[in-house]
Amino acid sequence: MKIAVLPGDGIGPEIVAQAVKVIKAMNIGAQMQEAPIGGAGYEAAGDPLPEATLKLAKESDAVLLGAVGDWKYDTLPRDKRPERGLLRIRKELNLFANLRPAVLYPELASASTLKPEVVSGLDIMIVRELTGDIYFGQPRGISTLENGEREGINTMRYNESEIRRIGRVAFDIAMKRNKKVCSVDKANVLETTELWRQVMIELSKDYPEVELTHMYVDNAAMQLVRAPKQFDVMVTGNIFGDILSDEASMLTGSIGMLPSASLDENNKGMYEPSHGSAPDIAGKNIANPLATILSVSMMLRYTFNMAAEADRIEKAVGKVLANGVRTADIYTEGTAKVSCSEMGDAVVAAL
């Protein structure tokens, strides 16, 4: 098990250090090697994705990433900015499937802006296609028409094989969960997503145990805040997934708790918290490392096929929360406020 560890910027190094502690405590014989990315890559090699970092990521079975970005890099040319390193590594590794769970531990139900009974025990997996759709489709651009008026163009497009491969990821995950897939589209208006729906229906024949339903994206956005517990796995294209996964993450109220995975066709993956580099709290040892620690659990589950070990990490996190241990972002009166590194230690102790 070779893991490339890319801490990145801001709180990245602090939270990744806690995840590394957890990996070591698991005693699973993982080999880890660190390399800079984002602003740290720019500082080290003048490039947000240094050649050596990319090489290490390509040679590894999985990548553990902290976060990239800092306000001080906002004035750099676009291709030198930290975020560019992230987009490039996703593309270079062909990570087309983005998995974003929205899980609300019952102990944190009061952190949500929704009523506790609506969200308590929530467990949704959003599977978002990451390399196609209107974000990448050609033609695109801003041009000037003959009458001198400017026009902006983007193109929504998906071919069958792109839809089928993301669909397969969603159905396979559903088989390991509650065997329900809700495919989100706008088939009443957009032909691209009419094809999306047809391919999902064809694919579902290979998964007779999985219940496939369809929902228009506007309704899905509404249902996510009305009755989110109706969902198990949701699968959708790049732009709808971008919006819905952020909406779903906020149901849980605490961005510091949410992991994510991006996978290629062989289940090699990059694992990272859903949040950014939080420069406002960097270097203070107060960030919540649980999203990064839970990203390790996803890594064990999806890349290394170690479900029991993944469960062990999730149970340890649950135990720590049940014991009332909280970082500042999820702190409520009557619980014990701890630092980032103390939270890491608490998870290791619970393991």
Ligand code: NAD
């Ligand atoms: P952010 O997610 O970094 O922070 C938003 C808010 O949430 C901040 O108040 C921050 O303190 C808080 N927060 C985030 N993670 C936390 C944690 N683990 N524990 C406690 N509090 C936490 O988003 P932003 O402020 O919009 O962006 C800051 C930088 O991060 C920017 O440079 C942006 O480009 C970058 N960014 C990177 C990624 C990534 O690396 N995947 C994602 C989003 C934003």
